[in-house]
Amino acid sequence: MVERRKVRRSGLTMPVVTPRFVDAAWTRGCDYINLDLEDSVPIHLKGYARGLIKDAIGNVSKGGAEAFTRINHDFIQADLESIIWPGLEKVNYPKAEYACEIEKLDWIITRLERERGIRHGSVEIGTNIETSVGVANSYEIASASPRIKEFGGATGYDMSRDLGVEMFVGFDQFVYGKGEVELTARALGLEVRAAPYTANVSGSVSDPDRAFEEAEAARRCGFRIGGGLHPNVVAPQVKGFTPNQDEVDDARWVLEQVRDLEGSSDTWKEVVKDGQARIVDAYEAERATELLEWAELCAQRDQGKEEAVARTRAEEAAVKTGQATSGGN
């Protein structure tokens, strides 16, 4: 079965123990919601938090978002027992350091899928590389389970802590680690979770303009996965990771130009477009094809989410009407 590329332009990571976040999640317009059991849940609430996941999966996906859960690095068994339920698309595993950790996750998930009537192999494992040990073992980690579909990391708060460096400085302090992780992802044919470097010295998690700029730079660089912590960044990320009409038109133009090359002895040509000299060749054609496919997937995803939101609103309205009717009798 050919799996369709997932559209994950925007997503919110939220503590599952905070009802006002979880209950509003489906209205945010995210492509995914990441229910957190890890750093945003204090240690004394971990047990309580686990019990909330099963209902939250259905709750947060009412608007068409995929539901993920981030578990704790140290509580694999207890966390997995309480989160692997129908509707969960992915388990995010933080601070991955050794392949054997992933193998263990895979065994437990495989058993729980079978016990709970979930299609075998359908729950993804998302691993985040956040330590030096993880960087050193990234190839072994990324190849430890076929459940890993996308790969990235070697940046962020945990990586900064691991290295003992500040996160928000005016230059890229993670060049080597990010390179190792990305080379691994590419060599294994996984979706690359990365972004070009843009200087960020403010550390703001809620700045919509910055979120849009970063998302757009990432899209132009060929990356497709976003995510954040604050509702302000959802819409800018969706917009920033979606090709605009100019780019779609340009991609079609490239494919037309490449058609002219077929049957000639030239493998590339230079064409002036809008006063700019452009190279057209098979590589540009490949990029253009990918962009058009991605634009189509984004449009389908947006439509799917719109329909889900409309369905949920209609159901809620029906429930309200029903209540009003029964109250009237």
Add this chain to the structure above:
Amino acid sequence: MPWFNHAVDDSAGGDPSASWLATAALYYLGLSAQPEVVPNQRIASDSLKNGLPCNNCMTDRIRRSWLLVPMSKPERVDSAHLAGADVVVLDLAELVAERDKPAARDNMQQALGRVRAGGSEAFAQVDPELLYADLRASVWPELTGVVVNRLESPDQIRETSRLLDELEEERGLIPGSLAIVASVETAKGNLNAHEIATASPRVTGLTLGRADLVMDLRPEPSGEIHLYQYLMQRLIIVANSFGVTPIGAWWRAPDRGLLATPERTLEAAIRGRAIGFKGSMCLLDAQVSSLNEGFTPAAFEIEAASKLTAAYRDRVGGPGPAILADTMTVSGVEGFGDLIAEPAAVDQARNLIDLAGRCGARDEAKNAALEQRPVPAP
């Protein structure tokens, strides 16, 4: 069918240099014709480089500019020897449309001779999936080596090397004399660069080729090409750790797929030399002189190096007092501050002067070839 479709007879193998030595011995005994000696090529021997793989002893060759010329473009092929490139890479792989490949292969032997007549070394770029046909078309006495593009595994190097063994024997070339430059343009190739570099003593160079296109690495807002800094540094460390030459330049957007204006090519070469590349590939005749210039030490660098070595010689070699740190600084070199004349810096300065001299000799040899004067021995 596997990508290699050619049976290799290992029973006739053994040490490739031994068969050449045997031929030579028979010649000196008057029992056979003179063994064919290809100019500028030496026998591979593990003993010549402190026990390290020999890499054909060619890693010190001056190869600043590697001009890629599509064999399907006769006008480009005919003028390639005039471009002033240290190496002309006659391409059968990347820039040749599929339907033009048979004709391109047929023209190879003649093109090689023409390139050599202009004083450039001649490489062929071959496709790892079409090795048999591409190598049979390319292995002639004028060939220095092959660039294998989109290399991903050490097995591909070993297969290339086996085919070269056979063709060298069949066509009377010195066994083991043909070099391989591995162009690692994919993620797998870069990941395996270490194994690739050590898969055969023929491997003399590693390059990223057109990795920016093959791996779809695009410009970042800073102008750097995404992932490129990491890949360059990785390649350079891997190459140097095995005595292999790192070939490349530090391209920045809008440079793309080895293509850039002459000005931007010069900048890429200067940056590239600064991080350890020794020469780079390019696509256009107009880029060649930029690469030659960028990978040659500049006059001001040579002057500073000369002053440094002279000062060191005076103080260490002279009858003066014991050497103190404060007597070892060299001041007044234009464009520099107080320089320290410590052994590593002086050694580096001597290497730079040596490199400049060899670059000059290389240029002189190319000019002489073009003017059909006798080429000085390397």
